[in-house]
Amino acid sequence: MQLTSLRLHRVSLPLVTPFETSFARQTEKHCYLVEATFDTESGPVTGWGESVAMISPLYSDEYVDGGIAVTRDWMAPILFGVENLTAETVGWHLKPIIGHPMAKSALEMAVLEAQLRMRGQSFKEYVGGVVDSVPSGVSVGIQRSIPELLEAVGGYLDEGYARIKLKIKPGADLEPVAALRKEYGDDFLFQVDANAAYTLVDAAHLKKLDDYGLLLIEQPLGEADIRQHGELAKLMSTPMCLDESIVSAESAADAISLGAAAVINIKPGRVGGYLEAKRIHDLASAHGVAVWHGGMVETGLGRAANAALATLPGFSLPGDISGSKRFFHEDITEEIVQRDGAVEIPRGPGFGVTIDPDQLEKFRTETIDITR
Ligand code: OSB
Ligand code: MG
Numbered sequence: 001m002q003l004t005s006l007r008l009h010r011v012s013l014p015l016v017t018p019f020e021t022s023f024a025r026q027t028e029k030h031c032y033l034v035e036a037t038f039d040t041e042s043g044p045v046t047g048w049g050e051s052v053a054m055i056s057p058l059y060s061d062e063y064v065d066g067g068i069a070v071t072r073d074w075m076a077p078i079l080f081g082v083e084n085l086t087a088e089t090v091g092w093h094l095k096p097i098i099g100h101p102m103a104k105s106a107l108e109m110a111v112l113e114a115q116l117r118m119r120g121q122s123f124k125e126y127v128g129g130v131v132d133s134v135p136s137g138v139s140v141g142i143q144r145s146i147p148e149l150l151e152a153v154g155g156y157l158d159e160g161y162a163r164i165k166l167k168i169k170p171g172a173d174l175e176p177v178a179a180l181r182k183e184y185g186d187d188f189l190f191q192v193d194a195n196a197a198y199t200l201v202d203a204a205h206l207k208k209l210d211d212y213g214l215l216l217i218e219q220p221l222g223e224a225d226i227r228q229h230g231e232l233a234k235l236m237s238t239p240m241c242l243d244e245s246i247v248s249a250e251s252a253a254d255a256i257s258l259g260a261a262a263v264i265n266i267k268p269g270r271v272g273g274y275l276e277a278k279r280i281h282d283l284a285s286a287h288g289v290a291v292w293h294g295g296m297v298e299t300g301l302g303r304a305a306n307a308a309l310a311t312l313p314g315f316s317l318p319g320d321i322s323g324s325k326r327f328f329h330e331d332i333t334e335e336i337v338q339r340d341g342a343v344e345i346p347r348g349p350g351f352g353v354t355i356d357p358d359q360l361e362k363f364r365t366e367t368i369d370i371t372r
Contacts, residue, residue: 001038001045001086001114003079003372008068009033010366011299015327017152019297020141022169022197023058029297029327030055032068032368033355036110038085040118047114048355050305051106052269052296059195060102060223060244060270067103072370075100075107080372087112091273101247101272108273109305113350120349122308127278129311133342135318137163138326139193139295142172146179153180156326162341163189163215163318169197174205177212186213189318193218196244200228203235215317216241216263226251229260239263243294247271249279256287263317266309267294269302274309285314293319300324300333304346304353307336311345332359 013029020026034049053062074097079085082093090108097104116126138161143149153164166176177192191214198206198220206220216239221228223244233240241263246252248271255261264284268277284291293310296302303324310319323338324331333353336343346352 001040001111001118002083003036003085003111004039004044005037005372006071006076006370007035008071008368008370009035009360009364010064010068010368011332011360011363012365013299013328013331013363015297016325016329018141019327020143021167022142022195024054024056026054026297029299030064031299032064032106033299033301034071034106034110036107036114038114042118045114045118047110047112047117047350048301049106049109049113050299050302051102052267052298052302053102054296062100062102067100067106068368070097070100071103071107072368075103076370079107085111087115088275091275102269105269105271105273108275112274116350122347122349123274123305123351124308124311124345127274127309127312129308129345130313131311133344134293134307134310134315134321135162136321136323136338136341136343137161137165137189137292137318138322139165139320140167142167142169143176146176149176150179150183153184157184157188159338160341161322161338163191165191165193165218165320168192168194170202174208177209177214181212189215191215191218191241193243194220196220196222200225200232203232206232207236210237214238218265219243219245226255226260227258229255230258233259233262241265243267244270246280249276249283252280252283256284256289261289263290263292265294266291267296268306268309269296274305277309278312281312281314290316292317293321295320295322297327299328300331300336300353301351301355303336304333304351307343308345308351330359332356332363
């Protein structure tokens with residue numbers, strides 16, 4: 001395959017309700033999609049990718065404008081120069097560019113989609129997935145009051161979600177966790193995510209979360225604090241899970257060696273693509289470390305790809321793979337449906353979903369054409 005053109009579509013989709021984490025309050029999903037067109041032996045083929053970079057560099061150092069710039073100015077010229085581009089070599093070709101895993105992942109996704117569509121193969125089949133549906137968990141933002149929190153979580157439990165993840169931050173942690181256990185009992189699957197909002201000084205406070213039977217605590221400390229997570233893990237009985245700190249298979253290996261990760265949240269965008277994500281899955285499985293599939297409020301495209309990757313056997317905990325309706329009234333692809341606590345994997349070649357041109361037009365705010 002020879003890459004002939006790249007078109008980046010910047011889109012902005014309103015969220016059903018604001019999504020608040022320890023670092024931001026999000027009212028819309030703002031991202032860009034990659035439409036990559038190739039010359040192949042069987043004619044022109046197109047593949048789609050999605051960048052999970054957020055509008056501001058508050059989750060990681062990446063952000064939408066930076067991703068578009070580095071793609072246009074640095075990554076596209078490299079890929080245009082490759083005669084036989086394959087999904088398996090995108091990461092290698094882009095390795096000289098330091099960082100920017102989310103921008104790399106979006107490009108690799110588009111190449112992979114085109115390659116799979118050309119072969120008529122689904123991503124699930126390609127990656128070696130073993131099930132047709134995956135358990136669906138929901139990530140619940142920080143709420144303005146305890147009654148609002150109880151109502152929001154009650155709604156998700158009624159909808160059948162298999163697991164609740166609650167965002168926490170200093171000042172909004174023990175009280176909401178206790179309130180949810182009191183209202184909905186000890187049996188529902190429940191975990192928390194701090195998005196790096198604490199330091200090791202908070203260890204004694206965080207240890208109080210051990211009383212609530214949580215599945216895990218996700219990323220309490222900073223991105224660079226792998227060793228410190230290992231220290232905290234020794235002080236708490238709640239299993240330690242890393243998100244932000246795992247930026248590659250190498251960092252996953254470090255985290256496992258340092259006892260910093262009993263569990264790993266796998267997000268392909270954060271680690272440079274679905275193929276690196278698969279390597280982390282394999283590494284974790286070999287070490288007996290549980291993994292689950294994270295989410296970045298993806299549109300139907302990324303949501304479908306995530307669900308397909310999560311069919312690998314090491315994904316032993318429910319992921320942040322909710323139905324499209326959890327975030328969006330309207331999406332740019334077919335709806336991903338959550339039913340009885342699970343999401344079905346779209347069938348069909350590539351990621352199994354199609355970008356609806358009218359919906360894309362409706363939510364697009366900018367188009368960036370990049371040519372050879
Ligand atoms: O930390 O997992 C996170 C969303 C944006 C950035 C970071 C995170 C999240 C979520 C949402 O928790 C997960 C989802 O897409 O359902
Ligand atoms: Mg997280």
